[in-house]
Amino acid sequence: xxxxxxxxxxxxxxxxxxxxxxxxxxxxxxxxxxxxxxxxxxxxxxxxxxxxxxxxxxxxxxxxxxxxxxxxxxxxxxxxxxxxxxxxxxxxxxxxxxxxxxxxxxxxxxxxxxxxxxxxxxxxxxxxxxxxxxxxxxxxxxxxxxxxxxxxxxxxxxxxxxxxxxxxxxxxxxxxxxxxxxxxxxxxxxxxxxxxxxxxxxxxxxxxxxxxxxxxxxxxxxxxxxxxxxxxxxxxxxxxxxxxxxxxxxxxxxxxxxxxxxxxxxxxxxxxxxxxxxxxxxxxxxxxxxxxxxxxxxxxxxxxxxxxxxxxxxxxxxxxxxxxxxx
Numbered sequence: 001x002x003x004x005x006x007x008x009x010x011x012x013x014x015x016x017x018x019x020x021x022x023x024x025x026x027x028x029x030x031x032x033x034x035x036x037x038x039x040x041x042x043x044x045x046x047x048x049x050x051x052x053x054x055x056x057x058x059x060x061x062x063x064x065x066x067x068x069x070x071x072x073x074x075x076x077x078x079x080x081x082x083x084x085x086x087x088x089x090x091x092x093x094x095x096x097x098x099x100x101x102x103x104x105x106x107x108x109x110x111x112x113x114x115x116x117x118x119x120x121x122x123x124x125x126x127x128x129x130x131x132x133x134x135x136x137x138x139x140x141x142x143x144x145x146x147x148x149x150x151x152x153x154x155x156x157x158x159x160x161x162x163x164x165x166x167x168x169x170x171x172x173x174x175x176x177x178x179x180x181x182x183x184x185x186x187x188x189x190x191x192x193x194x195x196x197x198x199x200x201x202x203x204x205x206x207x208x209x210x211x212x213x214x215x216x217x218x219x220x221x222x223x224x225x226x227x228x229x230x231x232x233x234x235x236x237x238x239x240x241x242x243x244x245x246x247x248x249x250x251x252x253x254x255x256x257x258x259x260x261x262x263x264x265x266x267x268x269x270x271x272x273x274x275x276x277x278x279x280x281x282x283x284x285x286x287x288x289x290x291x292x293x294x295x296x297x298x299x300x301x302x303x304x305x306x307x308x309x310x311x312x313x314x315x316x317x318x319x320x321x322x323x324x325x326x327x
Contacts, residue, residue: 073104076144081136089130097126099134099148107146109134116155168201173242176233179249186227194223196231196244204242206231211246 079085079101087101096110109132111122119125126132134148184196184204193207206229208219216222223229235243315321 074102076104076139076141076146079103079136079139079146081139083136084133085136086131086133089126089128089132092122092126092128094121094123097122099132101134101146101148103146105144105146107134107136107148109148109150113137113147113149113151116151167240168199170202170236170240170242173198173202173204173233174236176236178232178234181230181232184229184231184244186223186225186229189219189223189225191219194219196229198231198242202242204231204233204244206244206246210234210244213247 085101085107087099087107089097090100090106091098094111096108096114098106099109101107109122109126111119111125114122114125132150134150135153137147137149139146182198184198186194186206187197187203188195191208193205193210195203196206197203206223208216211219211222229246231244231246232249233242234245235241
């Protein structure tokens with residue numbers, strides 16, 4: 001009984017470590033395990049493992065399909081600029097598509113070269129795997145780069161861009177005499193004033209405060225587009241902006257000249273242009289009649305309020321309580 005137990009332990013141990021029983025040291029116990037009926041399943045397992053580890057037969061290897069050899073790429077120095085080549089799109093980015101044209105480097109078909117019309121995104125034109133016929137635009141052998149184009153070489157060129165208009169000569173306005181009136185045409189009306197065209201390409205701003213003496217309620221009530229007006233140039237700054245006025249010329253005071261030199265608009269009196277207010281001033285006797293003497297007239301509400309305030313202030317300083325009083 002004990003012998004059979006040892007035999008079973010040996011068989012289980014050999015199976016756990018996936019080791020054949022022939023590696024068990026030669027001993028009576030090993031010989032018994034080798035001749036045991038439990039040896040048969042283990043032998044079958046060993047044969048299956050050996051068969052799995054054995055190399056495949058040559059016939060099985062011959063049945064696997066052979067990989068197609070990669071086509072040999074041609075060098076870039078054999079690629080002619082202007083020639084037409086066929087290729088396959090390998091990848092697409094927003095800015096363009098990379099095309100395999102059979103040469104050492106893939107060509108870039110930029111989004112600006114995909115069509116004669118504007119293309120925003122290359123993904124809208126091509127997808128991976130598309131077959132294309134393109135024209136070689138340029139080849140950079142040093143960098144290994146190829147530029148492609150899909151545009152029609154016979155298409156008419158795009159219209160030239162409009163040239164930027166040269167800045168008008170404003171020297172005559174920079175040194176204009178403020179007393180001199182000149183003719184202008186109202187080009188547009190805004191809430192703050194009107195833009196007056198003085199000559200081709202030159203406009204000046206006629207501010208609402210410079211339309212009429214005494215001011216106006218609105219610009220539209222005084223002016224209209226297309227109307228000819230007589231204006232004076234009253235300012236010209238470093239930003240080439242021209243200030244205009246329809247008012248008659250008035251000699252500036254020393255203070256107004258200083259404000260204008262400092263870049264501020266001279267302040268003019270409002271209310272019809274009256275500078276002397278002597279007629280509206282009151283005499284000292286008249287002002288005395290309008291003055292209330294709170295100290296000599298204790299019966300006035302103002303005097304009572306001031307007395308009450310003094311009483312409250314004194315109570316607080318002494319930390320005393322005070323009763324509310326209705327004045």
